[in-house]
Amino acid sequence: MSALVEMDLKMELPTELDPRWARVAARDRSADGEFFYSVRTTGVYCRPSCASRLANPKNVGFHATAAEAEAAGFRPCKRCKPDQSSRDEQYAATIAEACRTIETAEEAPSLAELAEAAGLSTFHFHRVFKAVTGVTPKEYAMAHRASRVRDQLSRSASVTEAIYDSGFNSNSRFYEKSDHMLGMTPSDFRAGGANNDIRFAVGECSLGSILVATSAKGICAILMGDDPDVLVRNLQDRFPRANLIGGDAEFEQLVARVVGFVEAPAIGLELPLDLRGTAFQQRVWLALREIPAGKTASYADIARRIGSPKAVRGVAQACAANALAVAIPCHRVVRSDGALSGYRWGVERKRALLDRENAA
16 A cells, blocks of 8 residues: 555544445435434534535534433434434324224225325325335225235135125125236135136246246246246145146247346336235335335335334235245345345345346
């Protein structure tokens, strides 16, 4: 190392070497709550995202909590109010309450009712709800109702009993929505997908074998592994009484598109998907699709994004339940420290997918 470089390094301030300073300089909202910073010349402490004029780093100190900053003699900034819940935290709590209202209501509340309870205008509530959960209030209500229907159909003595136990007041209202909710008739759903055609084919890519299956609504499974026979058995377990039909030459082109996306993520994968999961799982999966290629998010980030900041374990379980590899990019979810965690199709495949996206 040259003497000039050594001199430059010695002249750099400790604050500028701290990775937290870069987040303050970028006014990184995702850092809010992780730490606070104080400014000796003003005597205040702030959130990392504070919009106030950027302080001279030589006057800046860092604190793990607001209480720690106040114990050091600093007062809360009047602009970003670090001693109060952040706006994002307030919105997350508001939307979480709205989600509970939807989930416990016999009839789906109207947008106006939800907005009034939240103390927001209908336009603002709708925008905030979608920003937090990734879906509109109506889409969330439909996903929750679909989850209740699937659960009741599995447990009720008859389809009619399941319809009323799910909160529908008439058979006609249910059958208007049943195909969208289930992807098949309720009787076929109770029979394990009987009378439904699932087309599938197995291909090969650099990450091993890959199975792609479609229903009438869209791609319903993308499975990866080392053994093609195991992938087919997994598909049979997922749709135990459906008509599994091997793909023809035209279907092979669809598999080739998915393989192409695995090999070169930058090309994108804009295909209709048949998502089958609980309301919570669908909220997580929709949030995962919002993560850009080449970027990652932690399980805690996703939990906050869907308005359930304490549901970190639930987010991890939803990722594990995802049967649409790469299309629902659960490989972009990492631990809070950035380390790779478990992946349904193997951590090495997860690392390879992320490396390709970063190189694109």
